[in-house]
Amino acid sequence: MAGAVSALFLLDIKGRVLVWRDYRGDVSAVQAERFFTKLIEKEADPESHSPVVHDDGVAYMFIQHNNVFLLTAARQNCNAASILLFLHRVVDVFKHYFEELEEESLRDNFVVVYELLDEMMDFGYPQYTEAKILSEFIKTDAYRMEVTQRPPMAVTNAVSWRSEGIRYKKNEVFLDVVESVNILVNSNGQIIRSDVVGALKMRTYLSGMPECKLGLNDRVLLEAQGRATKGKAIDLDDIKFHQCVRLARFENDRTISFIPPDGAFDLMTYRLSTQVKPLIWVEAQVEKHSRSRIELMVKARSQFKERSTATNVEIEVPVPADSTNPNIRTSMGSAAYAPENDALVWKIKSFPGGKEYMCRAEFSLPSITAEEGAPEKKAPIRVKFEIPYFTVSGIQVRYLKIIEKSGYQALPWVRYITMAGEYELRLI
Amino acid sequence: MAPPVSATKSPSPSQPSGKSEVSDLKLQLRQLAGSRAPGADDAKRDLFKRVISCMTVGIDVSPAFSEMVMCSATSDVVLKKMCYLYVGNYARCNPDLALLTINFLQKDCHDQDPTIRGLALRSLCSLRVQNLVEYLVAPLVVGLKDHSSYVRTVAAIGVLKLYHISATTCHDSDFPAALKALMLSDPDAQVVANCLYSLLEIWTQEAGHSEEAAREIETLYGKPIIYYFLNRIRDFSEWAQCLLLDLVSKYIPADNNEIFDMMNLLEDRLQHANGAVVLATIKVFLHLTMSMTDVHQQVVYERIKAPLLTLVGAGSPEQSYAVLCHLHILVMRAPMLFSSDYKHFYCQFSDPSYVKKLKLEMLTAIANESNTYEIVTELCEYAGNVDVPIARESIRAVGKIALQQYDVNAIVDRLLQFLEMEKDYVTAETLVLVKDLLRKYPQWSHDCIAVVGNISSNSIQEPEAKAALIWMLGEYSQDMMDAPYVLESLVENWEEEHSPEVRLHLLTAVMKCFFKRAPETQKALGAALAAGLADSHQDVHDRALFYYRLLQYDVAVAERVVNPPKQAVSVFADTQSSEIKDRIFDEFNSLSIVYQKPSYMFTDKEHRGPFEFAEDLSNLAIGGDSGDDAIRSAQRYQENDKDLLLSTSDKEENGGPTRNGSNSSTYSAPSDINSSLSALAPSSTSHTVAFAIDDLLGLGVPDAPILPLPPALSLNSKPVLDPGTFQKKWGQLTVSSSQESTLSIQGVASLTAPQSLIRHMQNNSIQCIASGGHPPNYKFFFFAQKEGSSSFFLVECIVNTASAKAQIKIKSDDASASDAFASIFQSALSNFGSL
Incomplete structure (x- = not known):
């Protein structure tokens, strides 16, 4: 069976216990703290050890968020994947309560932290991790908490993610279609990997128990309905839905129907593994003139239709460590040397489709290299951008219907945006 | 928050200084305790908050216990919550004071507000004080029947907490039965889930010694309950769904139609946003199709x-890590599956190194004819990576792919290019790989030697790489012009060589070189033998002496021993037996996958159910009606056993050359000796092997049959052996006796559950370490210990009640006594049921 967790710790960056909840009494704080501080001391970089470590019969699983470690200790053989995921949910819940999860916010809110830890896990078994539900019986500000408490509605409700009796003056739904492009180009300029991860992010401000229905230009659905599918329909590879979506219904006739939770949530995520043309192509030429001077020439080209425009473009080109005296010129935007990242960062506020811009930079190198045999850094060029009103996949929301028994009219707002995800070009 | 924390913390000036703070708090609390003033509650909240803060930063505020309890008589929920927290934290260290709290907690369990009832009940159950157990029962009974589902969820877990404090109280009040009833009738999904958590844990703990609990567990895995859950699964929270799916994965459907129905029902779970649910569903699918044909398994994999x-791609790096671990085990079973998706496992620059490492493993595992070129090209990119450990790993990965024999030609070229990169760690890793490659593909020696010959032995520091270079120098001395001189200079620096491993290799290499190019090497050999004889390391000394005497005796014989003609190694030994791999696979979706170890290797005894060790027996149960299934699986185990043996002897043959490159002499040894050799587990240096052969021929072999059997064998009535050691021994030892025995009719009749036979055997001083199976097939692992000796007897016993037959396999540390033990075991088995 899936094992239970013995205790949950929140630790500071040095591995000292800030708060902990002892669920089963078989792992002590001293034991965990001793182990974890040793682990951190041994490896300066917490990323270098895996998130699951075994020590003296106890399995420690941890994640890091800002300057806080969340750590579980378990003596049973528990489900690693789900515990790690659970910890991320804990982070989400804390973020909902304290805006940001960090050492300071924990120290200020010990009492609420304890209450939350108690409700999210009982005797080592995960219970409720939805901030929306938890906030019904754990209020943020303990001082203003009403004395007359209702029993937590959602807990007794058939629709666990939404409580009854929600009222808005203006009923609105915002739907953002966000696609992030992951791309990896090797040093010969070949695309070796590309995929698109999309999400339908929703913010609902709706009264009552609204029934929603979403129509997409999904090829399978359109074909099933016998409609023309020329060019406009899309294939989605692997779709995942928020728990509110009636999955059986989707399996049967591909309709996406649901009663949404209140507030922000991800309705659906999908992945497209078809080859995508890099939306922004970057080339860099490096010339070492002598041992002490290096010249970079960076070309960036937008490879999407002219009617779209990329915004907040940021191109990070690696340069040798300890470069000095930067001399930078750009044909558009501004570029600066970021010594902390050993990179040249070139920012372009607005980058229309079908354009090409240039950036030249010159650096002095230290005449004496730090250490012989120190490995040369081989970081890739990394690009960030956003292209509003555009999706790579061509996904379209055909309709979003909202029906509630009181019969109000709700306004759906739909936006599309494409962004760079892991966008790496190994061109140097 | 517990007092001991303060010990490890350095007092910082910003924190309250402890003692005076506590007494101050006490005073203020006392003043407020009886106050009915309008602002009293607010003042109390402030104070309570300070107390909790002190407690959290590690100051012992337990002296204020009675004041806190006095103040707790309030209707304010916030105050109550903080008070529960305080009480829960200190009750265990102050059991006497805890008694004070019982009263108000019990009262709160009858509060009109369900939140307070729930919280009070949870706090009450979390006190973990032995002598307060009696006060728990009544509130729990009421709590389980509460009309608020919140209180029932708390009560359901509360029963489990009670069980951990006092199992007998839990049973005396008949809580398991109540939970079961609640589980099957409650409308609230979370209550049902919590009941299931509790029941599973209680019954799994007891299944080892209670037939009833074992039976209850069986009913949980039975069709009615499984279907009850399956039909409601959508009502449950995501975490509870994981639990249910885990339960479902233990269910054995009657036929293929049922399997397909279940998979159709659960298919939509694969689209759940929660990765844990998806993984749990995958586990169910894998287990359901375990018994089906490969075709079906392929469909499911797809x-x-x-x-x-x-x-893998979306979500946090931690999640990718956990999922990659699972993917890896799937890929080991079906490498073809992901062969076209290899690009998903290319490393991103920003991936943390633990993810990169797993991705490299994945790339290695899925390489085949069609994708090797691309994968190796990608891996070569990483070789120049900033992250040195990852660079090393990628070079190793290239080597592993080469050893999988795809497109070796291109890979060898790449590896040789690595040597030209002139980075120390790259060269070191590559040398080791080139050595392994040459052992497998001697035909490449020409190309490799040309490059390796250019490497200066001075530039290599790592012992393993140096040893590899020296091995190549010795092995290919006829092709390398300056081999004798390089070796000579290495011998001159004998004193500076710290690693005995390298010195051993050097000795052997000089010997080999001597046989091929005697005039040039003679001086070096003399120096090496002299240095070796004076060496302080025992192995080095012994090997030098051995070589010296061998040469003195006959140079031709010496050459046959040290440098015989070798066969290329075809397959390198696998480090894990297939039995272990199967067991890990059975524990899919747990830590076992991450550690790549079955759970008994890393959990304490009290933290796992007795079933876990025997979980692989679920194979036995699949389609358990036909008798020949048992035989088939019995054969499977036999094959596994052979595998184990093979792999150990393989290791000796293949592992030897890594160290001295000349161990292939065991190839020429007669095969029966070879197998007894592996039982002796000799060290792998060639001379010990040779001596061992002598030994066997001279003494061991004729002696063994003459040894008279000890007249009576008495067994230790209370032997101790932990499962880990059992497993190790089982892997190491050979089967000394394999028999079939018949059970009496009474015996078959009493064998309704494994426990009955286990108890019977215990009376005969034979202990059971693991058991499992379903009618009519049971499988047991027994062990016993010889009285007054450390030698163990290990038994695998497969009972088929339909045919009343038992197959017994005995392994023993003391092979001479195993026949005597076998007869004891046989008679014990045949007595079963006759009482």
Whole structure:
């Protein structure tokens, strides 16, 4: 069976216990703290050890968020994947309560932290991790908490993610279609990997128990309905839905129907593994003139239709460590040397489709290299951008219907945006 | 928050200084305790908050216990919550004071507010004080029947807490039965889930010694309950769904139609946003199709592929890590599955190194004819990576792919290019790989030697790489012009060589070189033998002496021993037996996958159910009606056993050359000796092997049959052996006796559950370490110990009640006594049921 967790710790960056909840009494704080501080001391970089470590019969699983470690200790053989995921949910819940999860916010809110830890896990078994539900019986500000408490509605409700009796003056739904492009180009300029991860992010401000229905230009659905599918329909590879979506219904006739939770949530995520043309192509030429001077020439080209425009473009080109005296010129935007990242960062506020811009930079190198045999850094060029009103996949929301028994009219707002995800070009 | 924390913390000036603070708090609390003033509650909240803060930063505020309890008589929920927290924290260290709290907690369990009832009940159950157990029962009974589902969820877990404090109280009040009833009738999904958590834990703990609990567990895995859950699964929270799916994965459907129905029902779970649910569903699919044909398994693999790949890419690095571990084990079973998706496992620059490492493993595992070129090209990119450990790993990965024999030509070229990169760690890793490659593909020696010959032995520091270079110098001395001189200079620096491993290799290499180019090497050999004889390391000394005497005796014989003609190694030994791999696979979706170890290797005894060790027996149960199934699986185990043996002897043959490159002499040894050799587990240096052969021929072999059997064998009535050691021994020892025995009719009749036979055997001083199975097939692992000796007897016993037959396999540390033990075991078995 899936094992239970013995205790949950929140630790500071040095591995000292800030708060902990002892669920089963078989792992002590001293034991965990001793182990974890040793682990951190041994490896300066917490990323270098895996998130699951075994020590003296106890399995420690941890994640890091800002300057806080969340750590579980378990003596049973528990489900690693789900515990790690659970910890991320804990982070989400804390973020909902304290805006940001960090050492300071924990120290200020010990009492609420304890209450939350108690409700999210009982005797080592995960219970409720939805901030929306938890906030019904754990209020943020303990001082203003009403004395007359209702029993937590959602807990007794058939629709666990939404409580009854929600009222808005203006009923609105915002739907953002966000696609992030992951791309990896090797040093010969070949695309070796590309995929698109999309999400339908929703913010609902709706009264009552609204029934929603979403129509997409999904090829399978359109074909099933016998409609023309020329060019406009899309294939989605692997779709995942928020728990509110009636999955059986989707399996049967591909309709996406649901009663949404209140507030922000991800309705659906999908992945497209078809080859995508890099939306922004970057080339860099490096010339070492002598041992002490290096010249970079960076070309960036937008490879999407002219009617779209990329915004907040940021191109990070690696340069040798300890470069000095930067001399930078750009044909558009501004570029600066970021010594902390050993990179040249070139920012372009607005980058229309079908354009090409240039950036030249010159650096002095230290005449004496730090250490012989120190490995040369081989970081890739990394690009960030956003292209509003555009999706790579061509996904379209055909309709979003909202029906509630009181019969109000709700306004759906739909936006599309494409962004760079892991966008790496190994061109140097 | 517990007092001991303060010990490890350095007092900082910003923190309250402890003692005076506590007494101050006490005073203020006392003043407020009886106050009915309007602002009293607010003042109390402030104070309570300070107390909690002190407690959290590690100051012992337990002296204020009675004041806190006095103040707790309030209707304010916030105050109550903080008070519960305080009480829960200190009750265990102050059991006497805890008694004070019982009263108000019990009262709160009858509060009109369900939140307070729930919280009070949870606090009451979390006190963990032995002598307060009696006060728990009544509130729990009421709590389980509460009309608020919140209170029932708390009560359901509360029963489990009670069980951990006092199992007998839990049973005396008949809580398991109540939970079961609640589980099957409650409308609230979370209550049901919590009941299931509790029941599973209680019954799994007891299944080892209670037939009733074992039976209850069986009913949980039975059709009615499984179907009850399956039909409601959508009502449950995501975490509870994981639990249910885990339960479902233990269910054995009657036929293929049922399997397909279940998979159709659960298919939509693969689209759940929670990765844990997806993984749990995948586990169910894998287990359901375990008994089906390969074709079906392929279909299922195809279906689960996309969700898994999404989980790897999206989400947090920690999740990718956990999912990659699972993917890895799937890939080991079906490498073809992901062969076209290899690009998903290319490393991103920003991936943390633990993810990169797993991705490299994945790339190695899925390489085949069609994708090797691309994968190796990608891996070569990483070789120049900033991250040195990852660079090393990628070079190793290239080597492993080469050893999998795809497109070796291109890979060898790449490896040789690595040597030209002139980075120390790259060269070191590559040398080791080139050595392994040459052992497998001697035909490449020409190309490799040309490059390796250019490497200066001075530039290599790592012992393993140096040893590899020296091995190549010795092995290919006829092709390397300056081999004798390089070796000579290495011998001159004998004193500076710290690693005995390298010195051993040097000795052997000089010997080999001597046989091929005697005039040039003679001086070096003399120096090496002299240095070796004076060496302080025992192995080095012994080997030098051995070589010296061998040469003195006959140079031709010496050459036959040290440098015989070798066969290329075809397959390198696998480090894990297939039995272990199967067991890990059975524990899919748990830590076992991450550690790549079955759970008994890393959990304490009290933290796992007795079933876990025997979980692989679920194979036995699949389609358990036909008798020949048992035989088939019995054969499977036999094959596994042979595998184990093979792999150990393989290791000796293949592992030897890594160290001295000349161990192939065991190839010429007669095969029967060879197997007894592996039982002796000799060290792998060639001379010890040779001596061992002598030994066997001279003494061991004729002696063994003459040894008279000890007249009576008495067994230790209370032997101790932990499962880990059992497993190790089982792997090491050979089967000394394999028999079939018949059970009496009474015996068959009493064998309704494994426990009955286990108890019977215990009376005969034979202990059971693991058991499992379903009618009519049971499987047991027994062990016993010889009285007054440390030698153990290990038994695998497969009972088929339909045919009343038992197959027994005995392994023993003391092979001479195993016949005597076998007869004891046989008679014990045949007595079973006759009482």
